[in-house]
Amino acid sequence: MGFLQNGRGLASYLVMPNTFQARRFIVLGSMVSLLLLIALWNQFSVDGPTRPAGTRLAQGPSTPTGKRPNPFTNPLDEVRQTPASIRQDPLCSFHPDTSKIAVVMKTGATESFARLPTQFMTTLRCIPDYLVFSDRKETIAGIQVMDTLDAVLPKAMEGNADFDLYRVQASCAIDQGPCTSALDRAEMGWNLDKYKNIHMAEKTWKMLPDKDCVALLGDIAFAHGGSGYLMSRAAMKDLIGGHPGLANRYDEDMHNYCCGDAVFAKAVRDTIDVNVTGVWPTINGEKPFTLPYGDSHWCHPIATMHHMSPEEISTFWEFETQFYADEAAEASRKDADKFVPSPSSPRISIENSSPPDFFPGATTGTT
Incomplete structure (x- = not known):
């Protein structure tokens, strides 16, 4: 009976809020709840003095430990990779060292x-030092172009129709798609692209003069420059370092001229008397699905290919990454028989399929 009476008394507080006792009960309950919430916040807040050991903020690679990311950071800050950051990327751990x-x-x-995000996630992901040049300054996923x-x-620009696209892009206050949708972007892009090559080489020499080799690539197909070309540091030093203002002369x-890579080759020949050396099929005009697999390509490394779509680039990069990982795993077994005698009888009239035009000094026939 006492329990029922107490129950009726509690109900009277809740049902009759106009009484003094009910109001006092509600106020006291609210204060207790507020104090409890404050205590919980102090206990588990990421910045609180009593934060449990081991907890921390989720961080990006450039966010200092224990600091909240600054939402007002300059969005044009360039994202640079380093050999250390690449070694920490499990997908890059078995890739060859390209730091030179x-x-x-x-x-x-x-x-x-449309093109660069795939390159950033695949081809360029494991490259310590790369530069991206375009016909407009912009930032893509924090990476400076x-x-x-x-x-x-x-x-050279004034009154030159080749720079019409360049001027439209520079004056565009929104994304480039609507600004250039009415233009013949393929033709105008081709006309503009040829002005880039020598200027690109000059800027590269100023920014990365200590590299042993420079690989200049295209992400879209402008002539055969899409497969790219290689310049040694000695050639870059003689061409750019020894001839300031070279690009402006052209x-x-x-x-x-039709093509920037052709003019670049002309500038190299005329300036330092160095001719282009063909290295096909290592620098190749095909892609994996059109490559003519046969005697002309066997036993040759592939450095670059041409006309690859973003999907094809991703697929091939996944294959390449797995290949390097498998090679590393097999290395110990491959080397196991190097010091084991393996005598064999002489073999007569063996065709070793290494013609001299691909392998200088090689011979065919009996071995």
Whole structure:
């Protein structure tokens, strides 16, 4: 009976809030709840003095430990990879060391957002030092894309229809798609692209002069420059370091040429008397699904290919990454028989399929 009476008394407090006792009960309950919430917040807050050991904020690679990311950080801050950061990436741990090579990517603003993200996630992911040049300065996923053409002589641009696309892109206040949708972007991009090559080489030498080799690549197909070409540090030093302002010497006459890579080859020949050396099939004009697998390609390394779509680039990079991992796992077994005698009888009239035009000094026939 006492329990029922107490129950009725509690109900009277809740049902009759106008009484003094009910109001006092509600106020006291609210204060207790508030104090409890404050105590819980102090206990588990990420910045609280009593934060449990071992808990911390989720962090990006550039966020200092224990600090909240600054939402007002300059969005144009360049994201740079380092050999240390690449070694920490499990997908890069078995890739070859390319720290002596500067990889230079050329693109255009009409294609950059469609093409570059795949390159950043695959081909360039395990490259310590790379530069990306375009015909417009922009940032893609925090990675700086530099304007190659900002050093072209103004008088070479003035009244030059080749720079119509460049001017439209520079004046566009929104994303590039709507600004250039009514233009013939393929043709105008082709005309503009040829002005980039020598300026790109000049900028690369200024930014990365200590690399043993420079690989200049294209992410879209402009002539055969899409497969890229290689320059040694000695050649870059003689060409760019020894001839300041070289690119500007070709600016005004560039509209008379079709292709920037051809003009670059001409500049190398005319300036330092070095001719282009063909290294096909290592630098190849095909892609994995059109490559003519046969005697002409066997036993040759592949450095670059051509006309690969983003999906094909991703697929091939996954294969390459798995290949390097498998090679590392098999290394100990491959070396196990190096010091084990393996005598065999002489073999007569063996065709070793190594023609001299591919392997200088090689012979065919009996071994």
